[in-house]
Amino acid sequence: xxxxxxxxxxxxxxxxxxxxxxxxxxxxxxxxxxxxxxxxxxxxxxxxxxxxxxxxxxxxxxxxxxxxxxxxxxxxxxxxxxxxxxxxxxxxxxxxxxxxxxxxxxxxxxxxxxxxxxxxxxxxxxxxxxxxxxxxxxxxxxxxxxxxxxxxxxxxxxxxxxxxxxxxxxxxxxxxxxxxxxxxxxxxxxxxxxxxxxxxxxxxxxxxxxxxxxxxxxxxxxxxxxxxxxxxxxxxxxxxxxxxxxxxxxxxxxxxxxxxxxxxxxxxxxxxxxxxxxxxxxxxxxxxxxxxxxxxxxxxxxxxxxxxxxxxxxxxxxxxxxxxxxxxxxxxxxxxxxxxxxxxxxxxxxxxxxxxxxxxxxxxxxxxxxxxxxxxxxxxxxxxxxxxxxxxxxxxxxxxxxxxxxxxxxxxxxxxxxxxxxxxxxxxxxxxxxxxxxxxxxxxxxxxxxxxxxxxxxxxxxxxx
Amino acid sequence: xxxxxxxxxxxxxxxxxxxxxxxxxxxxxxxxxxxxxxxxxxxxxxxxxxxxxxxxxxxxxxxxxxxxxxxxxxxxxxxxxxxxxxxxxxxxxxxxxxxxxxxxxxxxxxxxxxxxxxxxxxxxxxxxxxxxxxxxxxxxxxxxxxxxxxxxxxxxxxxxxxxxxxxxxxxxxxxxxxxxxxxxxxxxxxxxxxxxxxxxxxxxxxxxxxxxxxxxxxxxxxxxxxxxxxxxxxxxxxxxxxxxxxxxxxxxxxxxxxxxxxxxxxxxxxxxxxxxxxxxxxxxxxxxxxxxxxxxxxxxxxxxxxxxxxxxxxxxxxxxxxxxxxxxxxxxxxxxx
Numbered sequence: 001x002x003x004x005x006x007x008x009x010x011x012x013x014x015x016x017x018x019x020x021x022x023x024x025x026x027x028x029x030x031x032x033x034x035x036x037x038x039x040x041x042x043x044x045x046x047x048x049x050x051x052x053x054x055x056x057x058x059x060x061x062x063x064x065x066x067x068x069x070x071x072x073x074x075x076x077x078x079x080x081x082x083x084x085x086x087x088x089x090x091x092x093x094x095x096x097x098x099x100x101x102x103x104x105x106x107x108x109x110x111x112x113x114x115x116x117x118x119x120x121x122x123x124x125x126x127x128x129x130x131x132x133x134x135x136x137x138x139x140x141x142x143x144x145x146x147x148x149x150x151x152x153x154x155x156x157x158x159x160x161x162x163x164x165x166x167x168x169x170x171x172x173x174x175x176x177x178x179x180x181x182x183x184x185x186x187x188x189x190x191x192x193x194x195x196x197x198x199x200x201x202x203x204x205x206x207x208x209x210x211x212x213x214x215x216x217x218x219x220x221x222x223x224x225x226x227x228x229x230x231x232x233x234x235x236x237x238x239x240x241x242x243x244x245x246x247x248x249x250x251x252x253x254x255x256x257x258x259x260x261x262x263x264x265x266x267x268x269x270x271x272x273x274x275x276x277x278x279x280x281x282x283x284x285x286x287x288x289x290x291x292x293x294x295x296x297x298x299x300x301x302x303x304x305x306x307x308x309x310x311x312x313x314x315x316x317x318x319x320x321x322x323x324x325x326x327x328x329x330x331x332x333x334x335x336x337x338x339x340x341x342x343x344x345x346x347x348x349x350x351x352x353x354x355x356x357x358x359x360x361x362x363x364x365x366x367x368x369x370x371x372x373x374x375x376x377x378x379x380x381x382x383x384x385x386x387x388x389x390x391x392x393x394x395x396x397x398x399x400x401x402x403x404x405x406x407x408x409x410x411x412x413x414x415x416x417x418x419x420x421x422x423x424x425x426x427x428x429x430x431x432x433x434x435x436x437x438x439x440x441x442x443x444x445x446x447x448x449x450x451x452x453x454x455x456x457x458x459x460x461x462x463x464x465x
Numbered sequence: 466x467x468x469x470x471x472x473x474x475x476x477x478x479x480x481x482x483x484x485x486x487x488x489x490x491x492x493x494x495x496x497x498x499x500x501x502x503x504x505x506x507x508x509x510x511x512x513x514x515x516x517x518x519x520x521x522x523x524x525x526x527x528x529x530x531x532x533x534x535x536x537x538x539x540x541x542x543x544x545x546x547x548x549x550x551x552x553x554x555x556x557x558x559x560x561x562x563x564x565x566x567x568x569x570x571x572x573x574x575x576x577x578x579x580x581x582x583x584x585x586x587x588x589x590x591x592x593x594x595x596x597x598x599x600x601x602x603x604x605x606x607x608x609x610x611x612x613x614x615x616x617x618x619x620x621x622x623x624x625x626x627x628x629x630x631x632x633x634x635x636x637x638x639x640x641x642x643x644x645x646x647x648x649x650x651x652x653x654x655x656x657x658x659x660x661x662x663x664x665x666x667x668x669x670x671x672x673x674x675x676x677x678x679x680x681x682x683x684x685x686x687x688x689x690x691x692x693x694x695x696x697x698x699x700x701x702x703x704x705x706x707x708x709x710x711x712x713x714x715x716x717x718x719x720x721x722x723x724x725x726x727x728x729x730x731x732x733x734x735x736x737x738x739x740x741x742x743x744x745x746x747x748x749x750x751x752x753x754x755x756x757x758x759x760x761x762x763x764x765x766x767x768x769x770x771x772x773x774x775x776x777x778x779x780x781x782x783x784x785x786x787x788x789x790x791x792x793x794x795x796x797x798x799x800x801x802x
Contacts, residue, residue: 444587462624
């Protein structure tokens with residue numbers, strides 16, 4: 001009996017020491033940098049006057065998670081549309097309302113009267129962990145009880161993890177979108193650092209209907225395990241039912257599809273076909289190009305940030321890729337601006353873009369089956385070669401030999417993935433200063449020891465002498 | 466056909482040690498499930514120290530309470546059945562089977578176990594120093610703290626039950642009418658307790674779901690909230706029919722109950738009440754009441770609404786199962802005697 005009692009007490013005591021064991025406990029102590037990025041949008045429109053001025057990028061999600069010795073952080077933006085250009089409006093004109101509202105006071109919880117489209121950001125650690133903007137629900141008292149027509153949500157959290165969703169439709173001079181949605185997710189999961197993004201749109205019309213597009217779908221996924229063989233990246237694009245000056249064609253990944261024929265987008269035949277398309281668009285002063293390699297184009301309006309790293313590192317530490325759909329450039333006639341001071345020289349539109357990247361020099365963490373024992377045995381159970389499936393953020397692009405693309409879809413029937421906007425922040429996530437830590441430790445030891453003594457005494461009585 | 470052989474009575478220490486070993490194995494399995502559920506719902510699958518402390522304290526308190534009641538009755542049954550050698554000199558104490566004593570002791574042990582585990586979790590928080598707990602930490606902490614507390618509570622309660630039987634006739638409270646004992650003194654408090662337990666489990670399971678009417682995966686809707694009603698019914702019916710059956714058997718054997726209406730309640734010894742009542746209760750709960758629970762939830766229910774509906778359903782089911790199983794076992798035992 002005494003041996004049993006001693007074993008029980010020693011076991012309980014030993015258990016409380018487990019967290020002190022080296023390697024136990026998650027995050028923040030990884031030796032090297034681990035990051036993941038994700039970005040996607042369906043349509044970016046800019047006017048060059050010549051400074052780029054934009055009515056926005058719709059819908060747009062862009063986020064990044066980062067973990068290093070210094071800690072972890074996550075940041076993201078979701079908007080429909082976003083404004084990433086040197087010259088931005090940021091608000092719209094409402095002829096029936098007061099348009100003098102300054103955009104600065106427009107904050108979560110106080111957006112009444114704000115003439116701004118849904119645009120929200122998150123950052124972890126901090127107060128902006130879980131944000132959303134539902135439009136026009138939050139901007140007008142009379143629409144407060146109605147469901148939103150468009151919205152943007154952004155959630156950043158421990159892990160680190162960023163989850164973004166944007167749903168919207170919009171009209172801008174020279175471009176309209178009937179319905180669109182975008183999602184992004186970046187996080188470590190089961191030993192894999194991953195970034196995933198997707199965007200889709202329907203019923204796109206450019207330059208007053210001179211160019212129409214039935215469906216736009218782009219998606220990307222990158223992941224690394226920090227070990228050789230664990231890196232993977234892919235980007236896909238599918239733009240169907242393109243009607244440019246009466247010529248119909250589709251774009252599926254790196255292939256141009258005309259009727260029943262498919263050809264590589266970089267082939268001479270594809271270039272020749274695009275020349276014919278552009279000849280048909282001559283009356284509109286527009287040209288169209290396939291964005292097979294986005295890095296061929298100026299980074300300013302296309303990426304709105306430094307040119308990202310793409311490719312795959314042989315040692316498994318990095319994987320990244322991006323893909324764009326179409327680039328439309330229209331030289332605008334001078335007559336367009338005679339009645340106003342708005343005299344753009346060029347309209348430039350990017351249709352469909354996705355970029356994802358992941359980087360990790362060692363095992364990036366996240367819960368996995370290996371975690372059950374690897375800390376105890378001191379071994380790393382790396383994921384198998386087949387990595388987890390992609391989150392279902394968006395339907396996969398249609399295969400080439402699928403049925404003919406549907407006609408322009410009815411407006412506003414896209415359904416976005418839900419936003420985790422009601423997720424609570426991690427319970428009691430706080431940092432202790434050394435004094436608090438020692439006080440807590442001392443108090444807990446006293447309570448724990450007193451109760452252990454009482455329990456052991458009672459147990460000794462039970463088992464008898 | 467050979468004649469049944471009597472089970473040899475084990476020495477008290479062996480009996481308690483064997484019971485502790487069985488408990489430890491069962492709890493390890495349960496903790497693997499609970500720990501897995503907890504980290505699977507946590508952001509990035511790691512728990513903050515505060516979340517770990519709440520989980521540990523809640524689990525330990527639940528185990529301390531439940532194991533006390535089951536231990537007292539388990540020890541009493543072992544003494545009545547003669548499977549344990551009762552001590553020649555029982556430890557003095559209160560009548561452990563009186564309703565007030567059963568529940569006050571259970572609550573005290575639950576609170577003590579919760580406090581002990583919370584203090585241990587505080588030490589773990591100090592050790593983690595701002596980091597978060599992975600599954601291995603959660604599982605080991607659950608096993609070492611909540612599990613140890615549960616095993617100790619059960620061992621002490623078992624000895625208390627054995628001593629309680631030994632002291633019968635010396636300091637025994639008068640018999641209690643069966644209905645009052647079954648429905649008011651045992652089923653009702655247990656239902657209230659299980660309401661709290663199931664509310665906590667519901668929060669654990671659904672706290673990371675998106676609420677509201679927006680469509681998409683991981684949205685907390687009626688279907689998701691009630692998808693496991695069948696599992697709840699199965700667990701409640703099996704677990705509490707077993708527990709309450711043992712409580713009824715012990716109370717019946719110890720003469721702690723009296724029939725309210727002997728003419729109506731008496732059961733012939735040769736035709737005891739079967740388990741069909743529990744089976745029918747489970748079937749009705751799973752296939753009739755369960756599907757109707759959705760009517761209580763609004764479209765896009767909040768987490769609070771889901772927790773209330775699920776906890777209420779489980780509590781009512783526990784109340785009925787405990788009452789029915791206890792009455793059945795007690796009447797069958799009284800009939801045999």
